[in-house]
Amino acid sequence: MSGARDSEQGLRTGPSQDEIRRLNLGALLRYVHLRGPTSRAELTTNLGLNRSTIGALTADLAAAGLILEELPRDRGRAGRPSLVVRPEPAAYVFAFTIEADRITAARVGLGGVILDRRDTPRPRGELPPVEVVAPLADAVRAMQRSIPPGARYIGSGAAVSAMVRREDGLVRLAPHVGWVDEPLGETLAKVLGPDRPVTIRNGADLRALAEHTRGAAVGCDNLVYLHGDAGIGGGIIAGGRPMTGHGGYGGEVGHMVVNPAGSPCGCGARGCWETEVGEAALLRAAARDGYGRELVAAVVDAAARGDAVAQNAIRQVGDWLGFGVANLVNIFNPEMVIFGGSLREVYLAAAAQVRSRLNRNGLPACREHVRLRTPLLGDDAALLGAAEVAFEPLLKDPLLP
Amino acid sequence: MSGARDSEQGLRTGPSQDEIRRLNLGALLRYVHLRGPTSRAELTTNLGLNRSTIGALTADLAAAGLILEELPRDRGRAGRPSLVVRPEPAAYVFAFTIEADRITAARVGLGGVILDRRDTPRPRGELPPVEVVAPLADAVRAMQRSIPPGARYIGSGAAVSAMVRREDGLVRLAPHVGWVDEPLGETLAKVLGPDRPVTIRNGADLRALAEHTRGAAVGCDNLVYLHGDAGIGGGIIAGGRPMTGHGGYGGEVGHMVVNPAGSPCGCGARGCWETEVGEAALLRAAARDGYGRELVAAVVDAAARGDAVAQNAIRQVGDWLGFGVANLVNIFNPEMVIFGGSLREVYLAAAAQVRSRLNRNGLPACREHVRLRTPLLGDDAALLGAAEVAFEPLLKDPLLP
Known part of the structure; x- marks a missing residue:
């Protein structure tokens, strides 16, 4: 998008006129794609472009079949209404x-x-x-x-x-x-x-990207997303951008060793976070055979009904969950940690353990603004x-x- | 620098003419600031701007007292020589x-x-x-x-x-x-x-920033820098940009708990990485009183001369160093890890332990391209x-x- 060939951000030179037009078209299209139908007046304000530029951009995008323009439904206010720009789902x-x-x-x-x-x-x-x-x-x-x-x-x-x-x-x-x-x-x-x-x-x-763009973490530039299914996956947003590492393999938080004296992990190490907080760890601690999110939910239900074995299992896994969360909070200083997949149920049942361990192991400055949340977009x-x-x-x- | 008021990168609209001029001036000035004296011809090629634009930009920067232009010393080649642009240390x-x-x-x-x-x-x-x-x-x-x-x-x-x-x-x-x-x-x-x-x-x-801009990690967009002095500090470059977290407190890798059964840390937790690989841990394991980089160097020297206690101390700390490095490699998938401060000496003495533990605990895809290095800029x-x-x-x- 830039004239410079250097990948280093600071060495990028200014764009050409054609590149500016494409940048502006992209900004407008992304705006309505993420935020839904938006009046031209609001686009003018929020994109910092003047009315005639917005008019030219919407004309180009409509011609390309990417947006629709229509009169607003609510015509309550006096004066000429501002056209509403919608993304074209075709x-x-x-x-x-x-x-x-x-x-x-x-x-x-x-x-x-x-x-x-x-x-x-x-x-x-x-x-x-x-x-x-x-x-x-x-x-x-x-x-x-x-x-x-x-x-x-x-x-x-x-x-x-x-x-x-x-x-x-x-x-x-x-x-x-x-x-x-x-x-x-x-x-x-x-x-x-x-x-x-x-x-x-x-x-x-x-999942991290989706929650960041249109879910629980909109506007939140530093996010740690944790997903539990057969293993534990992590998705990181740092400074507003996905953190993927050199080859795309970053965020393997499930293979952070938290307990060197713990169980062997499939990866060859011992005491990976996944071995302490994964579904298998919870079900083993709760003395249940099998796997899957339904069984995790059954353990959570049993704990809520007073089953002491299930309660202990939740507490134990919740404490280990807090250990890893505290490590990641110290490393990333995030504004939000989201618990998804089967970790959603575990977190909701063990929130007190997680928060308590986070308070003990997390540095005050790193954890002071962090919110612990569940996904807004659910399984989608x-x-x-x-x-x-x-x-x-x-x-x-x-x-x- | 952009017309849009939205902090989200993708919603930025194209810059104005004045902003483009400033972007280009910044790109040129940064280039010579980081890479030293550069011919106009090389700037034209590497910044992707045409000769007349480069001429106008250097004139502006010279007028602002930020660069100097001079004839190249080596005039061996035929033809009109390209002026060399230098940053102005005034x-x-x-x-x-x-x-x-x-x-x-x-x-x-x-x-x-x-x-x-x-x-x-x-x-x-x-x-x-x-x-x-x-x-x-x-x-x-x-x-x-x-x-x-x-x-x-x-x-x-x-x-x-x-x-x-x-x-x-x-x-x-x-x-x-x-x-x-x-x-x-x-x-x-x-x-x-x-x-x-x-x-x-x-x-x-x-330190991470300096090694990234003009040290061992130039051109390396994913870097974990580790510094040992009284504690263990971390500096992360992710996707070419410093990873600082929400408030600026990110990178506190010294307070990643790696050994829940370990020693109490000053932060209130137990078994922080710092308690296992910091100077105090090494000196304690080597049965030395005191503190400081000279004493660390003395332990390293003693180990090299065959002192079994010192050798054991180095091995033990090196193994824990590898534990934490493997965790960070799985999390960040970096191209480089740099060991600075007193960790430089520890790493050089324990490189085999660090690499062995990294190979055992690091996921192959995450660690395959990682280089373990010492700082190029030393104490500066x-x-x-x-x-x-x-x-x-x-x-x-x-x-x-």
Whole structure:
């Protein structure tokens, strides 16, 4: 977007006239995509551009089929009403989530509206990649049949509980489905066609992104998102931007060792946070066989009903949860920590333990403004995050061919 | 710098003509500030601007007294030589470091050249703020006497091993000198005058910044810098930008609990990384009384000469060092980890333990490209980092009045 070839931010030179137009188009489109229908008057104020510029930008975006303009419904006030600008959901992406117990495909319109979705439940455990790709391909074909004429495909995004190489969507390691170096990005590109990009990302990263852009953490520039399913995933927003690390593998907070004397972890280390606060740890402490979020919820229910074994299990896991949260608060000084997936239930049941351990181990300055929260987007967060990365190239440059 | 009022990056609209000029001036000035004398031809190529624009920008910067232009010394090649653009060291800042065993003040010219410096050694331990401010004020007065006429004061920066509130330089907690809520920013502003900003930052953050801008980590966008003195400080660069957290307190990796069964830490928790790898831990394990980097070096020397107690101490601390490094590698997926201060000697002596533990506990994808290094800037890193933040407003907008 900038004239300079240097990747270092401070060395970027000013953009050309054409780049400025694209920047402004992107800013306006992103605004209505994230915040919904907005009057031209509000856009003028909030984007800091004058009325005639806003008029020219909306004309360009309408011509590109990306927004609609209409008269406001509420005409109560006197004077000429300001046109309302809406994102055009005919511009759509496909979003996929590959989770421990289900595979989901959805068609999502600009503005973040889920237009169509197909869920495929599955048993936990090893999962040959073909058993993921075939149902996703079926779902795409089924959804394609009901796409209205004139709709425009922008690209696709997929969330997977895995370490994903950013550049090409190679799944380096997805221990809970048994994948190693699986070229998911390449395989999905074959299903969806080569014309538009397919972006694969870690599920917790995408949940963090979704809660940051349109969920519990809007306006919150420093966020730690924690997701529990078969393991513990982390998604970090630092200084308003996703923190992904060199290759895209950052945020593996589940493999922070918190208890060197603890149990062996699947990764080869001992006492990883995941081994102390994961579903398996809770269910083992509560003397339950099996796995899954329903069983976690059953332990929480039992504790609420006075079951002493369940209460002890919750307290123990809650204390370890607090240990890791305190470490991350000292490292990231976040404004918010969000507990999602099965950690949502665990956190709600053990909030006192978590807060108490955070108060003991967290440095006062690091923890003083941190809010502990549950997700606002619920189980759709990963899907919406996957849609967000698929829309990203368009939002960066709405005149993309 | 942008027309939009929204802090969210993606909602920024394009800059005005005047803003573009300032962006370009800043990019050019930053280039020569960081990389030294550069020909106009090279600037044209590396900044992606045309020759006439470069000519106009250098004229503006020369008129503002921020650069010098001269003929190249080496005239070996045929054709008209390209003028060489140099940063003008007459534009200067004051940089201060308040460390466990010394206080330093320096005058640093544009281009990062230390023009003058005053070191005041001090014994470790509690330190009333006045005993810091008085020698710094004396040093400033002494240095001011030798400033050549026409030099231009830009601002000041200070590094302190403490948790510093970003907005106003309030030192929330500096345990090793015994400060709580000490308004260092305000006090130094009184010494230096109200006209120019005084920026206070955590020492490890500034060392990370200095190594990133002109040291071992140039071009490395994901860096974990670790500094050992009385405690363990951390400075993080993520995605090319300093990771500071909500209030400026991020990077407190010394208070990541790695050993819940470990020793009590001054912060109130138990088994913080600092209690396992700090100077005190090494000296205790080596059965030495006292403190300081010289004693750490003595233990390292003794181990090299075959002293079994010292060797065991190094091995034990090296293993714990590896534990924490593996955690941070899993969390940040960095390209580089730098060991500075007394951790430099410990790392060099225990590199095998650190690497072995990192290989055992670090996830392969997270650790595969990480390089373990020592600082390139040595003991000047904090001073150069403090100068860097003092120059920052000028580099962002060279036409600042």
